[in-house]
Amino acid sequence: MGASLKDVAKLAGVSVKTVSNVVNEYRHVSAATRSRVREAIDQLGYRPNLTARHLRYGRSGIIGLALPELGIPYFAELAEEVIAAAERESWSVLIDQTDGRGDRERLTSSGARSRTIDGLIISPLALDAEFLTAMRADLPLVLLGEQVGPGIADLVAIDNVTAAREATEHLLGLGRRRVAAIGDQRVSAAGTANVRLQGYREALAAAGIAYDPDLVVPAESYHRPDGAAAMRLLLSLADPPDAVFCFNDLLALGALRTLLAAGLRVPADVAIVGVDDIEDGRFSTPTLTTVAPDKTQIAEAAVTMLLERVNGLDAPPREVIAPHALQVRESTNTVAGARCPM
Amino acid sequence: MGASLKDVAKLAGVSVKTVSNVVNEYRHVSAATRSRVREAIDQLGYRPNLTARHLRYGRSGIIGLALPELGIPYFAELAEEVIAAAERESWSVLIDQTDGRGDRERLTSSGARSRTIDGLIISPLALDAEFLTAMRADLPLVLLGEQVGPGIADLVAIDNVTAAREATEHLLGLGRRRVAAIGDQRVSAAGTANVRLQGYREALAAAGIAYDPDLVVPAESYHRPDGAAAMRLLLSLADPPDAVFCFNDLLALGALRTLLAAGLRVPADVAIVGVDDIEDGRFSTPTLTTVAPDKTQIAEAAVTMLLERVNGLDAPPREVIAPHALQVRESTNTVAGARCPM
């Protein structure tokens, strides 16, 4: 198909080494030779074959990003940042969707382990420590979100316990006493859901409020329908909640929908807090109070750490804890007046 | 780093050809040899180097997907489907974000033109026919969304004129007479915005309603803030609209926010229709009436057509028009009762 270095060399009447020198902009090429080579390149429409270059260098210039699904805005926004950060360093990003099952087969088959990528940023979810440890032996790895086991690989996350505690404290500070939690998951022992639940419980304990298991509703996935269904369950309780801490914004937006459809007012009757700070929550009615992780910083840290590993850094696993901040908006702001959308 | 075919061959005491035969599961390998090779593979932890294989085959097994940004849910959902469709065919997807500027530099540098991908699915936006024609000479191309010029490359899209006409007719059918449009763009002559505007105008004309340029508001990008700002502009008119057709759901959700914040009721005072059918609109309050393109079909058609080209199909540019359907929800349903969210 395309022309190769050899073709260019032949046309320019020089060796491939010289063409390579010109292409890679090494000095020590005479101006005359350089322009002759340039001409040949233009004439043939030559562009370097990156696959060959990668084979030679022993790397592909591509990193993988394994996420549950792009359909969850938090991950889409994060992917956006990761791609941008990688591009700044002239790396490309291959995205793998794990469907939240963290299915080993998928990861294995999808190139993560087949040396087509030089490193992997992975949101682990259902993957266990053992599997990840094995993966790390093959491939530089950066974990996103939550530590799966002690010192498995580099990690970038926010302090989820503190974040959850602050969110719950904020609701308690509003004077609410029946504070529910939506998003519990029993899948893995160290998952994000568990640490968020822990922060929730700490806040309740500090406020001297008894933990009521009825107020903690699991969510199979973290989409709006799950939040909506969980909220319906909570509304069916004899003593329903007056506030809800949702483990992500999508669950919160689903819960919000259920509340409004049931004729309840938010925050007057039930206040809501989410996590992620996705754009949706800044334009919903009411707007959504949320814990905002610094996604740009998370993405940059992940890419930086991964490339350091790809470049041979041999150090014990590192942890970057990115900052987060509670964004108070209408869904917990009882001062603002109520409005009627329909 | 990892073991190569040669290492395995040496350990198993056979030639590399034989190892290759085993790895690729060719028949005609004696059971004894096969198991000896298998053992060596396990022992060395051998996995094939895809880069080398790709060099040999002259292709990378990777296709590119160039989108404005993953932060726009429609594109994130589409990317999700494209990745899934590609994976079914054992292809990987490299995502490029063009930032809506369709910037040539980015595309050029980001691998699209550097032979690291075997084909490209691209949402063209600001790219002109000339540039795309030049690209197609290098690389199999499938255009997403809108035809940029006559017969430039394979295209998959919905019938945007009809979709826009139907959306507008739906609003007119509600008895609205001041129907605004948000999302006009002057960038390219054949862009999606223009065909949607055309459908809008056709519907007005068919209903015998004069076209009022004051009711058509441009949007620089298609995010919620743009819709919110455009709606504020419309509300400042002496004779504000009683309905709005937004060129995508994000604009519609932004407009919705402005209306509710201004104390207006939707749809009682102003009815709204969007395009894209993103998940947000199914859970907003009120839920959003929208034109739903069949994203799965769009993604599958794009991947199928691209792979056909990658496999050498030499045919004139083809067009796939995917189905769409108007999803009527609360934002235009004047029959449903009004509820008060806050």
Next chain:
DNA sequence: CTGAAAGCGCTTACAG
């Protein structure tokens, strides 16, 4: 059924 050799397109010591 298996082996030795060439070649995909590049880069990089090694000479000159």
Next chain:
DNA sequence: CTGAAAGCGCTTACAG
């Protein structure tokens, strides 16, 4: 400042 040659790891005619 430039060239001839080896090699990255794979596959594939070509022999046997």
